[in-house]
Amino acid sequence: MVTIMRVAAQTQTQLQLKKHMIEGFGSKYMELKWVRRRTSKSSQLEKTKKLSSKPPFPIYISTDPRHVDPHRLRDLFADCNHSTHRFPTRPEPVDIRKLRTALSHSAVLVSVFYNPQHVNAVFHQNSSSSSIADIFMPVSPSRDQLVGFGRAVSDYGLTASIYDVMVIPSLQRMGIGQMIVKKIVRMLTNRDIYDIAALCSGNERLFFEACGFGNDILGSTTMMYRRTAPLTIQEGE
Numbered sequence: 001m002v003t004i005m006r007v008a009a010q011t012q013t014q015l016q017l018k019k020h021m022i023e024g025f026g027s028k029y030m031e032l033k034w035v036r037r038r039t040s041k042s043s044q045l046e047k048t049k050k051l052s053s054k055p056p057f058p059i060y061i062s063t064d065p066r067h068v069d070p071h072r073l074r075d076l077f078a079d080c081n082h083s084t085h086r087f088p089t090r091p092e093p094v095d096i097r098k099l100r101t102a103l104s105h106s107a108v109l110v111s112v113f114y115n116p117q118h119v120n121a122v123f124h125q126n127s128s129s130s131s132i133a134d135i136f137m138p139v140s141p142s143r144d145q146l147v148g149f150g151r152a153v154s155d156y157g158l159t160a161s162i163y164d165v166m167v168i169p170s171l172q173r174m175g176i177g178q179m180i181v182k183k184i185v186r187m188l189t190n191r192d193i194y195d196i197a198a199l200c201s202g203n204e205r206l207f208f209e210a211c212g213f214g215n216d217i218l219g220s221t222t223m224m225y226r227r228t229a230p231l232t233i234q235e236g237e
Helices: 003-023 043-051 068-081 096-104 118-125 129-134 174-191 202-210
Strands: 030-035 055-063 109-113 145-154 161-167 195-198
Touching: 030 174, 055 068, 055 174, 068 096, 068 145, 068 161, 109 174, 145 174, 161 174, 174 202
Parallel strands: 161 195
Antiparallel strands: 030 055, 055 109, 109 145, 145 161
16 A cells, blocks of 8 residues: 555656646646556566656657757767777767758757756655656756767658667666667658658667568668679779
8 A cells, every 4th residue: 555655656757747847838838748667577566666656757859950969968978889880990980060961961960968867766766746746847958968869860761770879877777768769769750751761770679670670661771882892893884
């Protein structure tokens, strides 16, 4: 009974916080989501105890290109050990000039922010739900932490491809990456673009399969131009 009451109180808190933060932010580009750290398989009783002891906390998903700071995004690339080079020879910082160009030519940009103070407030709630809601302030993309990102490029008519989906290691395995991909797909399909590809490495394949991607039914495959391959020109061409 105590556990049920705790879960009910957390749900009520989430509803009040959602109303408080959405009204405060007032942006159609920012969406509030609740995430929770995933746990290993256990009994139903243990799961219930974990749910009550580790409540979900808020993150914010933005589709506003103005919320993407190239310098903070470059730091996120480094934190996630994500390379923009197809053939990286050593870890290199992202070229900020090229990154700005890539962002300006992307069809969809999705960024994820969170405020560590919000997480602490939810984890250590010892007061009523109404007073907890009062301490939450709307997230600020310029102030709060960028913890996830993804983008898509498109011809704006028929096809699109998803690139650079990443989440900081400390918040991985919480479903945030899937939220990013689903948001990108939703925005593309709303523009009647359904031929959507995802360029991923072998160890990312299971992730994209969980997001609904699979082998091309036409049997096509992606081939990349190899800078290291010698370019031969036949005589007369």
